[in-house]
Amino acid sequence: MSEIKIEKINAIWLQGQGCTGCTVSLTGATHPSLPDLLTGFLPQAAGVALVFHPTIMLPHGEEAINVLESGLKGKLDPFVLILEGAIPNEELAEKTGGYWCMVGENGEGKPLTLNYWVDKLSERAAAVVAVGTCACYGGIPHGKPNPTGSKGLLSYLGRNWRSKLNLPVICIPGCPAQGEHVAEVLAHLVLTARGFLPIPELDEFHRPKFIFKATAHENCPRAGFFAEGKYSEEFGEPYCMGLLGCKGPIVHCDVPKRGFVEGVGGCTTVGSICIGCTEPEFPDEPLSPFFKKAPPGVFVSETFGDIKGKLYALLHRLKSRKI
Ligand code: SF4
Ligand code: SF4
Structure with a gap:
């Protein structure tokens, strides 16, 4: 990857089929903390703006959806797309005239699905990060018998998919994801985008090895x-x-x-x-x-x-x- 100097990086955090536990977990992170990331406490990782997050952002309704619209129009470039929660199969829901997972609606009051936003925003994203096992691999919504046909980003976008920065989907699993895992990987990606760190090495399931290399057993005090x-x-x-x-x-x-x-x-x-x-x-x-x-x-x-x-x-x- 060529070195890219980027001052400001936006983050768009979408929520799908999940329990918001990963968000709760992230707000409890301390090293680094979410405020550390957002207030420039870590100078080289400064300049991150969380422009869309359904749980903790101030805008709501049309104003909030306008943020996603500006992402589609390129006004938020460069941005990292972060997903919490799994992605359902909307074709299944359409058969009965419904939908599983909606994030706002269009001007005619028609629901805009999570899938719509993931499809569109991933085309422009500098990096795509799946937070929590639901977003990575489907997690609990994907568990048998998986009535909504849900899957995680890794199979939804595919193992060969690449972002604008030529990065594959990056997975930070956990149910919920450990907060500092999320904060660390996001900080790492900012430093990668600025040319300070190499792309994090991933394992076969796209988990950063610097966190997920050893087993729980190897790390266990028992x-x-x-x-x-x-x-x-x-x-x-x-x-x-x-x-x-x-x-x-x-x-x-x-x-x-x-x-x-x-x-x-x-x-x-x-x-x-x-x-x-x-x-x-x-x-x-x-x-x-x-x-x-x-x-x-x-x-x-x-x-x-x-x-x-x-x-x-x-x-x-x-x-x-x-x-
Ligand atoms: S130790 Fe096991 S159950 Fe606990 S967070 Fe890690 S993978 Fe999940
Ligand atoms: S409790 Fe026993 S089996 Fe489980 S991780 Fe610890 S040492 Fe390994």
Whole structure:
């Protein structure tokens, strides 16, 4: 990608089939925080304007829709298009004369669907970012039996789709997405657009590797108990929760180490199993049933890891030690 000097960058945040949890999560981010991004606290990432966000913007009604219209006319270039929530199949709804997901209406009072805005705005966007598992891969709305035919941006626009800055769809999954993951990736993209940082390296599911490379298991503070073969049999016990259904070994996420808000919380850290909310299959198999042990492959490697861990621990304890 060639170096592009950009002073001001607009952000258009659309909401589809979701619960607004990712927005709530972003407003709780602290390093960096949303105000850090919007007020220029981080000098090199300054100049970001959140011009459209259904939950936290001041304009409403026609005034709000006019913002999206100006995006279509190129008046907001360059802008990042951010989606929270999944995208339904409007052709299914049309069969009965309805619609699933509407964002405003046209001059004749006809509903303008989320799909309409995603189709049009993605053509002009400098980058497109999917926030939360619903927006990335379909998430809960996409879960079986998926009555609205919903999907995430990665399959809606396609893996080969590229933005004006030649970037593929960038996915920040999580249910909800961890707030600082979102703030960090947005800040990174601003720095990329200004030529300060390379394009973030993505994994096969378009997740930035600098966040999603390691598994929840590798990041888990209970992994020591796993290695020693000590398992919780009931919630509330402090050991590895593999037997209670934890899917950490097959899930990419740093939340158990990083916490959820300012280092606090974080699923396995606070006694909950990992249900794999950052994975494309979520909430279906192999991540569900949530309270069932992980699938056979993991079970086998877990058992070997288990035996190996117990052996190492035993040998270590048998070693004579000198002070
Ligand atoms: S299986 Fe779950 S609880 Fe056990 S160490 Fe791995 S991530 Fe932590
Ligand atoms: S640890 Fe598991 S359940 Fe918790 S946020 Fe990460 S992927 Fe989701």
